[in-house]
Amino acid sequence: MSASAHAHEEHGEHISSLKSYLVIFGILLVLTVVTVGVSRLGLPSDISIMVAIGVACVKAFFVAGWFMHLKWDTRFNLLVFLGGFWFMLVFFGFTLTDLGSRGNLIEANDNFSQRADMGAKYAEPAHHVEGSGGHH
Amino acid sequence: MLSHNENEAEAAGGHEHPAWQAHHFYSGAQQKASVKLGMWAFLVQEVLFFSGLFMAYFAFRYLYPDTWLAAHELLDWRLGGLNTVVLLFSSLTMALAVRACQLDDMKAVVRYLWITIGCAGIFMVVKYFEYSHKFHAGTLPGKWYTFDGIEGGAPEVFFAVYFMMTGVHGLHVVIGIGIMLWMIFGPIRKGKISKDYYPLVENVGLYWHLVDLIWIFLFPLLYLVR
């Protein structure tokens, strides 16, 4: 961090050429076509979601880098922006860990009496009145 | 230690203050850097706001995998794709508006802003068709779900997440349109924006690119993923 706020920070005065913006726009269009195409291939769902997020991240990289001038901005602003995603990933990670591992312990012990009653790991919610056997 | 004479403060302040510099900043560069950092902090807050909606998406995709894939077939990916292209183009024109500002070409700035507002309008119109189609088909959240094409699971939760995500994103697009209109008829018309001081246009640009960024993630997750 500059020793004191007094030093004149080099403000992102960078002016990109019209051509570079159009090139970036072209890349984004191509990536959009790619992501649509990939989804047509019928990959198994967990792989296809990884690919979709991957392509979206690449597009995000281009938008943030060139359109949002992060390439020529101070390192700290880039850190601030990426820092936000760290907390988002923490939120996703811990919550999905919980959702994914509910009832593991009981199943891991193959507790028959428990399994018969539990039915699906997560009792399908009986949303219409004629309940699906479980409590409603 | 407090240095007591005024003019020494002047010298310490460097060159004579530009007109737009607020009294509590030492220099123009410090003000610009502060405004930029403030905007990035605001964008981080927006990212975390949408993270809640994406969390709901991933949570219910995990809890109801099969109905999730069945329900998302009902979304028209062509309309989604069109909206993606429209939003990407509006992002380009917004970036060009900021560039025009750097080149002090105010007329080009206004022209690009109008194109961006136009694209945003198209985006909302396409969204209107998508929504009205869903209202007729009965694929709505919660107890309004009357569609019977999908069996088992909870397809209405998918549509709850769909309407929440696209609805809040649409709201941000409308807010963007409002700010751009205000900018055209307010600061730009009054000549407050110039080559030396244009953080307002730059910040609106950053906000708009973030709205586009969120749609870039939202489109494949909702419309495409098999």
Place this chain on the structure above:
Amino acid sequence: MTLASLLPFLAASEARAEGTFWMPEQASTFAEEVDWIYYFIYWIDVLFFFLVIGAMVYFAIRYRAKTGKERTSPLKGSHSLELAWSAIPGLILLSFFWFGFQTYMDMQVPPKDALNIRVTGQKWNWSFEYPDYGIRQGGDQGLVVPSGQPVMLTMSSVDVLHSFYIPDFRVKKDVVPNRYSTIWFEAKGTGDHQVFCTEYCGDDHSRMLTKVHVMEPAKFREWVRDNKADDGPVDGQSLFSSMGCIGCHSIDGSKLVGPSLKGKYGTDEQLTDGSTVAIDDNYIRESIMVPGAKVVAGYAPQMPPYQGRLNDEEVNALIDYIKTLK
């Protein structure tokens, strides 16, 4: 309120089942382990408390400014001391975690041969069901369990979140709608133990109490024989209390959460939408299965649906019982 009840601390110390100062009676196998961990942490806390606060008080007295001209030490920190008072507490805390984790895992995994009891929480009372013996118990009758044998409760709620908490057994688990949550325990000795609802659930959250009656295994088997649902006709009256109807519908005419059912059979009743309906078999059956369909005027649609929890024979028994309420 007599004076004595106002200032009981003047009265003799209140009677408490034998538990330690902090912890209630140890009535389950977990209780000792949990209490051991509690007192392990408790005494280390007391030690650290006297270390920190003792040092604070001593410094406040020893280095008190008397003349206002004292000079103070230039000490700004000491890396070795700072390292020590980070690492040592860190290790102690890890040991706390480890002991807690061990016992917690034992508490989460019910043994295979546990007696399985279904617990249903609903707004403001509990009901129990012994699937192996076909017995049903209401909240006021309590949960009867054998001593010295693992018992597993598979719990679910029909409306909002509740939480089944037995302080003497040191067990607690939230009871979530549309999901099963399980706790298990092995009771020791005999006697009654209080059960609380500890997840806020509305007006009578503090009245949603019941008791666990721990019996000798022999006495328990005898109790099962007495209450086993033999093939004879299902008794409507016992169902009326075991399924929790008594909690909201009185049989003496007094207005509770729901309307009283005394003398209602065969009369007409005005509904919230203004129409009137005759209270006959069909209305009672429908109101049991889909309570929200025809709600009596002046009452909120609070009643949980019993769809899938009562078979036709039991519904008929309930209807016959309601007919007898004059």
Place this chain on the structure above:
Amino acid sequence: MSSTTGDLAPGHEHDHHASYLTATKGVASWLFTLDHKRIGVMYLVAILTFFLIGGLAALGVRAELFTPEPDLFTGSQYNRWFTVHGAVMVFLVLVPSIPASLGNFFLPLMLGQKDVAFPRLNLLSFHIYILGALFLIYTLISGGVETGWTFYTPYSSTTDSSVISALMGAFTLGFSSILTGINFIVTIHKMRAPGMTWRKMPLFLWGTYATSLIQVLATPVIAVTLFLLMFERTFHIGIFDPALGGDPVLFQHFFWFYSHPVVYVMILPAFGVISETVSIHSRKHIFGYMAIAASSVAIAFIGFLVWGHHMFVSGQSELSGTIFSLITFGVAVPTAIKVFSWVGTMYGGAIRLNSVMLYTLAFLFIFTIGGLTGLFLAVLAVDVHMHDTYFVVAHFHYVMMGGTLMGFIAGIHHWWPKMTGKMYNEKLAKFGCLVVFTGFNLTFFTQFVMGARGMPRRYHEYLPEFQLWHQLSTIGAFTLAAGLFITLGYLLLSLKNGEKASKNPWGAKSLEWETESPPIEHNFVGQVVCDHGPYDFDEIDYSRG
């Protein structure tokens, strides 16, 4: 008032050397001011008013609990009283408490600046705070809400009290908190006095900085949670309502992802105040400056990883419960380092036992108990027994009421001369501190005992075996209230006839003490250069080695 010039020219033209209190006149000059000091004072008045409302609600709850039978309220009324107490205290008092009042007032002064980075944004966040408060006041008037301040679903999405206006209130207050956070982050990063590096900043600014990070990063998640809950209630979208396929435990994840970091928003500024007061009034350099500064930021970051310890028995999986329990002990270490460093600061000092120091010692005493009892709740097995009992209520009151509030009062006393230019009555202050301290401990230590014995929280009626402890707690609550009224009394009294305060009554070295008391409108005359650390007091004898 210490206005250095004669009477002011009429109209809004104002004299630059008059105190900020008298520089301009009239209500509009206050409600639409851009001066961070006036905004700080307005926040202080608003926060103390809501603290009074929340406190009275608490006295109502404690009065009802004097006897096991329901004598004052019905079940539903009691639930509304404790919800009002919870919601008003959390959203309107504790979250903005120190950062919005003392932080707003002293951040620019301590940085040697004329104002925060975005003065208009600062005023906007105050107006949003008032708007949010109006929503909560409307909720009070329209019969209150009986969902508890945690709004757990499916109860909150199916009950028929005015929950929507309460949610709108909390939702709006969130944005006020975010805007203040953004303002402070930019001010601390970009607007420090020349010569003031990060290591020469007072620790109060480190505490406020860490708090602002959490405010910006955590508050948006509660905003989207309340937004979804509002839609859940009105349109039954079924995300959190199990009857429609939603998952109530998912709501708890959403809620606590904000609500645990927010408890660090509440306590970190109090840590900042205590770091200042313990060092200044012991006339000794703070012990382990970098350790305290770094632990503030460390708490801010680790604070985001531990929210699951609120949900050990909620149906959360055992694996995530274990992970949360382990990391919770990780966040306990930096907190312990702070407490040890504060006590270490007192070693070898020349401690002046004035009222500020008494409140600081009270903070250390109470917060140590609060912290140590938190360890029981972080241990998986013991939390199963302790969760949702009065043990938890006692724990969070020890750290919130004992921590944040004691820090807030210590801060108010420490900076009162600078804010108002008046000294308060020292003897009354010490007496007030004693009454508050005894009232506090009597109220809440008894709750530890009954909580461990199994007394559930949020109970309107309870078993007779807990009556003794409830009665002691109620008596303690009224003693505590009396102590707080004494404090309010002599502080207001000092405004009228307190003796004039000097520029630097405590001999402190941070920059806010280099300007007038109360400060002039633009804080400093000319340029402030920071050439010394905030804790290099004259009494320090460097020859001692």
